[in-house]
Amino acid sequence: MPPLNEVRAALAGQRIETPSWAYANSGTRFKVFPQPGVPRDPWEKIADAAMVHRLTGVAPTVALHIPWDKVDDYGKLAAYAAEQGVGLGAINSNVFQDEDYKLGSVTNPDPRVRRKAVDHLLECVDIMDATGSRDLKLWFSDGTNYPGQDSIRARQDRLAEALREVYDRLGPDQRMLLEYKLFEPAFYTTDVPDWGTSYAHCVELGEKATVCIDTGHHAPGTNIEFIVAFLLRAGRLGAFDFNSRFYADDDLMVGAADPFQLFRIMHEIVSADALKPEAGIAFMLDQCHNIEAKIPAIIRSVLNVQEATAKALLVDAEALAAAQDSGDVLAANAVLMDAYSTDVRPLLREVREEAGLDPDPVAAYRASGYQERIEADRVGGTQAGWGA
Amino acid sequence: MPPLNEVRAALAGQRIETPSWAYANSGTRFKVFPQPGVPRDPWEKIADAAMVHRLTGVAPTVALHIPWDKVDDYGKLAAYAAEQGVGLGAINSNVFQDEDYKLGSVTNPDPRVRRKAVDHLLECVDIMDATGSRDLKLWFSDGTNYPGQDSIRARQDRLAEALREVYDRLGPDQRMLLEYKLFEPAFYTTDVPDWGTSYAHCVELGEKATVCIDTGHHAPGTNIEFIVAFLLRAGRLGAFDFNSRFYADDDLMVGAADPFQLFRIMHEIVSADALKPEAGIAFMLDQCHNIEAKIPAIIRSVLNVQEATAKALLVDAEALAAAQDSGDVLAANAVLMDAYSTDVRPLLREVREEAGLDPDPVAAYRASGYQERIEADRVGGTQAGWGA
Amino acid sequence: MPPLNEVRAALAGQRIETPSWAYANSGTRFKVFPQPGVPRDPWEKIADAAMVHRLTGVAPTVALHIPWDKVDDYGKLAAYAAEQGVGLGAINSNVFQDEDYKLGSVTNPDPRVRRKAVDHLLECVDIMDATGSRDLKLWFSDGTNYPGQDSIRARQDRLAEALREVYDRLGPDQRMLLEYKLFEPAFYTTDVPDWGTSYAHCVELGEKATVCIDTGHHAPGTNIEFIVAFLLRAGRLGAFDFNSRFYADDDLMVGAADPFQLFRIMHEIVSADALKPEAGIAFMLDQCHNIEAKIPAIIRSVLNVQEATAKALLVDAEALAAAQDSGDVLAANAVLMDAYSTDVRPLLREVREEAGLDPDPVAAYRASGYQERIEADRVGGTQAGWGA
Amino acid sequence: MPPLNEVRAALAGQRIETPSWAYANSGTRFKVFPQPGVPRDPWEKIADAAMVHRLTGVAPTVALHIPWDKVDDYGKLAAYAAEQGVGLGAINSNVFQDEDYKLGSVTNPDPRVRRKAVDHLLECVDIMDATGSRDLKLWFSDGTNYPGQDSIRARQDRLAEALREVYDRLGPDQRMLLEYKLFEPAFYTTDVPDWGTSYAHCVELGEKATVCIDTGHHAPGTNIEFIVAFLLRAGRLGAFDFNSRFYADDDLMVGAADPFQLFRIMHEIVSADALKPEAGIAFMLDQCHNIEAKIPAIIRSVLNVQEATAKALLVDAEALAAAQDSGDVLAANAVLMDAYSTDVRPLLREVREEAGLDPDPVAAYRASGYQERIEADRVGGTQAGWGA
Numbered sequence A, B, C, D: 001m002p003p004l005n006e007v008r009a010a011l012a013g014q015r016i017e018t019p020s021w022a023y024a025n026s027g028t029r030f031k032v033f034p035q036p037g038v039p040r041d042p043w044e045k046i047a048d049a050a051m052v053h054r055l056t057g058v059a060p061t062v063a064l065h066i067p068w069d070k071v072d073d074y075g076k077l078a079a080y081a082a083e084q085g086v087g088l089g090a091i092n093s094n095v096f097q098d099e100d101y102k103l104g105s106v107t108n109p110d111p112r113v114r115r116k117a118v119d120h121l122l123e124c125v126d127i128m129d130a131t132g133s134r135d136l137k138l139w140f141s142d143g144t145n146y147p148g149q150d151s152i153r154a155r156q157d158r159l160a161e162a163l164r165e166v167y168d169r170l171g172p173d174q175r176m177l178l179e180y181k182l183f184e185p186a187f188y189t190t191d192v193p194d195w196g197t198s199y200a201h202c203v204e205l206g207e208k209a210t211v212c213i214d215t216g217h218h219a220p221g222t223n224i225e226f227i228v229a230f231l232l233r234a235g236r237l238g239a240f241d242f243n244s245r246f247y248a249d250d251d252l253m254v255g256a257a258d259p260f261q262l263f264r265i266m267h268e269i270v271s272a273d274a275l276k277p278e279a280g281i282a283f284m285l286d287q288c289h290n291i292e293a294k295i296p297a298i299i300r301s302v303l304n305v306q307e308a309t310a311k312a313l314l315v316d317a318e319a320l321a322a323a324q325d326s327g328d329v330l331a332a333n334a335v336l337m338d339a340y341s342t343d344v345r346p347l348l349r350e351v352r353e354e355a356g357l358d359p360d361p362v363a364a365y366r367a368s369g370y371q372e373r374i375e376a377d378r379v380g381g382t383q384a385g386w387g388a
Helices: A002-012 A042-056 A074-084 A099-102 A111-131 A151-170 A194-203 A222-234 A258-273 A295-314 A318-325 A329-341 A345-355 A361-368 A370-377 B003-014 B042-056 B074-086 B099-103 B113-131 B150-168 B197-204 B226-235 B259-271 B293-312 B317-325 B329-341 B345-354 B361-368 B368-377 C004-012 C042-056 C074-084 C097-102 C111-131 C153-169 C193-204 C224-234 C259-271 C294-314 C318-323 C329-341 C344-352 C362-366 C370-377 D002-013 D041-058 D073-083 D099-103 D111-131 D152-169 D195-205 D224-234 D259-271 D293-313 D317-325 D331-342 D345-354 D361-368 D370-377
Strands: A017-019 A061-065 A087-094 A137-140 A175-179 A211-213 A236-241 A281-284 B017-019 B061-066 B089-092 B137-138 B175-177 B207-214 B236-244 B282-285 C017-019 C061-066 C086-093 C135-138 C175-179 C209-214 C239-244 C282-285 D017-019 D061-066 D088-092 D135-138 D175-179 D207-212 D237-242 D284-286
Touching: A002 A295, A002 A345, A002 C042, A002 D284, A017 A087, A042 A061, A042 A295, A042 A361, A042 A370, A042 C259, A074 A087, A074 A111, A087 A281, A099 A111, A111 A137, A111 A151, A111 D361, A137 A151, A137 A211, A137 A236, A151 A175, A151 B317, A151 C061, A151 D135, A175 A194, A175 A236, A175 D111, A194 A211, A194 A222, A194 D224, A211 A222, A211 D331, A222 A236, A222 A258, A222 D152, A222 D195, A258 A295, A258 A329, A258 B259, A258 B317, A258 D041, A258 D152, A281 A295, A295 A329, A295 A345, A295 A361, A295 A370, A295 C329, A318 A329, A318 B368, A329 C294, A361 A370, A361 D207, A370 B345, B003 B293, B003 B345, B017 B042, B017 B089, B017 C362, B042 B061, B042 B074, B042 B293, B042 B361, B042 B368, B061 B113, B074 B089, B074 B113, B074 D088, B089 B113, B089 B282, B099 B113, B113 B150, B113 D152, B137 B150, B137 B236, B150 B175, B150 B197, B150 C224, B150 D224, B175 B197, B175 B236, B197 B207, B197 B226, B197 B345, B197 C193, B197 C224, B207 B226, B226 B259, B226 C153, B226 C193, B259 B293, B259 B329, B259 C153, B282 B293, B293 B329, B293 B345, B293 B361, B293 B368, B293 D331, B317 B329, B329 B368, B329 D293, C004 C344, C017 C086, C042 C074, C042 C294, C042 C362, C042 C370, C061 C074, C061 C111, C074 C086, C074 C111, C086 C111, C086 C282, C097 C111, C111 C135, C111 C153, C153 C175, C153 C193, C175 C193, C175 C239, C193 C209, C193 C224, C209 C224, C224 C239, C259 C294, C259 C329, C294 C329, C294 C344, C294 C362, C294 C370, C294 D293, C318 C329, C362 C370, D002 D345, D017 D041, D017 D088, D041 D061, D041 D073, D041 D207, D041 D361, D061 D111, D073 D088, D073 D111, D088 D284, D099 D111, D135 D152, D135 D237, D152 D195, D152 D284, D175 D195, D175 D237, D195 D207, D195 D224, D207 D224, D224 D237, D224 D259, D259 D293, D259 D331, D259 D361, D284 D293, D284 D331, D293 D331, D293 D345, D293 D361, D293 D370, D361 D370
Parallel strands: A017 A061, A017 A281, A061 A087, A087 A137, A137 A175, A175 A211, A211 A236, A236 A281, B017 B061, B017 B282, B061 B089, B089 B137, B137 B175, B175 B207, B207 B236, B236 B282, C017 C061, C017 C282, C061 C086, C086 C135, C135 C175, C175 C209, C209 C239, C239 C282, D017 D061, D017 D284, D061 D088, D088 D135, D135 D175, D175 D207, D207 D237, D237 D284
Antiparallel strands: none
């Protein structure tokens, strides 16, 4: 086991990015249940994100979604964020909510639509220049619903062409994160359905292109930690979109559905020494708090990632390697499970106290009066949401 | 093989119900793409359904969804439908779109919400009295998103209580169709997740309660035709909600994703002599035409059901039974595949011509000018949709 | 939270049955890797099971599998078991390993084979009379591999007839446990594929027939704790076959793949006060230790069930109910997670010490020299296995 | 639609390789049901494969499996095959059936075992030199059953090292086909679990390494034709192992479970003009005829591939492209379905007659007396099987 002070330092240095849209209303195709106090603009989303950071100490950046978070002056937005104590993180593009994108964006059979989509992506890089964001996150809803609807191969050609143009526009310190997803909203083919597709395009593009793993975007039974380990080995893991799921892309709070899986993922991260910020992996949340209170849910999610990380840090790497090398299946499994079975909440409370934080961020939020304040203040206007 | 005239008669007598909401806009949580010409009220939905029936000859009823299809005078609506050449079919309740239903309707922990939900269901029976509908279709989105959120068992108690009250309100010729669904919008537990749950409640309720199978509501790998056969044997199959899926509840056109599965389902129906209307199985579509033209998609869906049915009717039942009894696996499979491999489109064209219909309903629709007409006429107002 | 002494008492009184065949060789269709020291007959299996009980204190019975554990004198076997400190548990029938069963046993199209299969089941009841076993566990591999191969419905008729004959043979204190399984070895239809099928047959048979849940026998995404809760409410949960899986019926050690799921299952058990032996639920292991050492793996499995149970016992039921009733999603989830996050290993060590056991059964096994002894002694003869 | 004479020529020129082991006994972990007449050695397997080719005209090669098909003199075996009218095809390695491989072969933590495994693979290349085989097919059962059992990343390193050594041994006209599989026999991680892993290793190795797609080796919901299209575009599709499945790696007859999927796969092949032998895609069967008669099942499988191919060849590519380009979802889907709905059996009968074959190979086999002959002749000795 690593010395406890190193574990504490690693935990204190962890960085988790929260997404602006998780503070807004979300739902299913059946119903969006609005919640009182939900932000009405990017400024209020940033305020909420800053509150999460103040309480947890490990969520110092907030991801933006364009056009949902479009503002006239991104410099001003960045300054406001800094004032609140957070920074602006990844820029998430949106090429799925315009009428034109019914049959796809960058893979649309219509060249006019493809042009429009690529222009949006290029605009996102402009915004990155303004915000100082490092990462452009690309998720494409592109795909087809019916066999024969379009040529799978031609769509790959169009995808490659669009990615190339955007990639070439990136500045020297900017990166492209290419996300994949098995299905939804496309129900037959998706143009970037799995990590293999994303990886292959990234390799073709160059070193600034890396894969983003959304933990809810896989086929049933997929071993996500294998993908993590594989991409780390290949130097192509760029980011996580954390959330959890029992069925499909349920977008539940990370760690809520399968905390052991989250631990196994973080174990791969820790094993590859990829937790520290300089390793360049962006740990982001991407969730939908459809029925639970949003800010406390995001706090809870941050804590869940911390707990999984703490357990991963407690794995006795030497004992594990020894058991693995000797082929002792049960002993090796036991080393891992020893760490997982540990109750790390006391340790994390200590880490928070050392950082001058309340040891219980959820209780601290409840006690803060913040929720009552935003519910009282944010009246009128239009609550932010996906606008689907 | 049965005599061809019997096959033709069975096909001519087939009845498929189309759902009013499939003529309206629908989409995913990411985006609803509106289409020109979409109905703005129940009357226009019925007009579209009547058009589908005029062209196919086998879609004589249209299912209503309350409150989406709420009108002041259901007698007038029924009369209008009759005028158009169709009848009003099943009444579909909706207890998932009110703010109150965030944590459930009939299984909500709050008794006030449960009362409201049951009252809605009772109101639906009132509407059935007015429309002369036989079937009350119950689909509950009720469930939970997080472990611990609510008591699984208490929710079953509440469900049973609500179903009992509604069941007891049914008239002598009315039925309850209890639908099940694995997940969505609930992402941890669903209160009626599988056929077993629906079946058990139906048995407890009485003979007027039967199971409705939505072909998109199962876990991956579920053998749907087994469920069909089992429920037919138990006398508890009440209805189908037909659609197709590659992944989850994709709601694609029936027969589009796995036409062989649809054939196997219809083979169980035909084997049990349950195709004819007097067998009491309601064959309904329940689909979302998110990106394809709606009326032609519904026509195509009706044709797909017809083609699967025609193939099922062509199965040589005697040869099949002989091969099965002799334990000849390959011969038995070959008998089934012989029917499936047959191109039944010429036969169906004949059946249509005998009925005085155009042999190609899709082409007939295109030639009819109907689409152009509704696109021109239905301008202004608010297009119908799910209102999520 | 319940008083700790009650928790300790509940843990001390827990009963987990181990299966004789888990001590024997097992594998996949690709390879069975034999292990040194594996038993060569039922007597040696019982000796191993007794060793597990001596170390854990909660595994006082061993399930038999007929014909794998066939002996001439079951009274003598029972006496030997008693001498070793364990009792004989459920009798597991085997109607899948005779040439005659290629196309099924009790559902075979050939009446001669059906007769033979039913006779085997009746013989199992005779054995129960001799061993004093309460439970007859029925798992049928029956099913088909190809569409059309046999009539789904006719097979249900044959199944019902066979079950009836066996049920009627049961003594007043004997029970039938009807297991279900989605697939394998049948690859198209399985005659008892899901809990609904098992439940429906049990209800038809009578009160002595209950459902056995094997935790590895479900479709991906199936919520097992829902089934547990439903069957408990219906009074039809008879037993568990515990194991774990990432993919299909992997038969890994229980709790190894998804410890949180195991906890949720035990939470339903505890909530329904069904943990205590008099509740009549048989908690059995049914696993394959293909590559790991068998006896330590079974000990580990027993500990895993104990840990999940301990956590379930620690759930603060009052706080949970209060949060649930108030509709506080996050608070309710947090109550459950509080218990799950607790490290219960110290508590279990105490429970063992109070019972005069070594607090660490795995280490105690290693220190016992038992493994070395059986490896030295059990040389020659034929190791027990599935004989596939 | 392409001219019918071109379709006929394409069908007449199709090449499907049958696997020697499909003529042998196979089963599940529960039971292998032996069949009369099953071959006892490679010579008899080749005789059966030759019979399939004589009847179908499109199965001119047979794949070998080492060591199951080990002989002293491969030149003699090749000569015997030629005499029978067939050639020797791909060499399939087996590094999963030795005691040493319990924890893996080329990824085993023990370097001695890795050396042994690589030596076997090199021996397979020696055999290829002797048989003149072009393709070395690598399927690794390597993986782990329990979290922590071994290092995912270290196993990738070992895999890469082993593949490199074998790749470098390949002759100028030899290829490596790297197969992937989600799970079984490994139940937690598999070292080559998906196409992405196989693809990444192939790219690293060089141009002689290509991916082999086994149609039964995917997670539920995986879109196989997408992978086909992607790999064709990338020039990395080397081969198919055809079979079909409803659940996991069921190894049923290709086209039996989802004939529409097989058609969609062949549509990608035809669209990329990759059907013709010079395109370098090996179309192989890899199936288990556990309960059905083996030779007729293989004939039936060949016919199923032919029928799917014929339908794919009938797709009106111009009309499809036009509908796709215009964004007409329903029209594009209809073009594809038109071809799929066609009964191509008459066309295939013509193709066979033109080739001097019986138009109905299944009936011809039955009439040939071959089965009776082998059942009478192949008495005594040990039937070939997997030897699990």
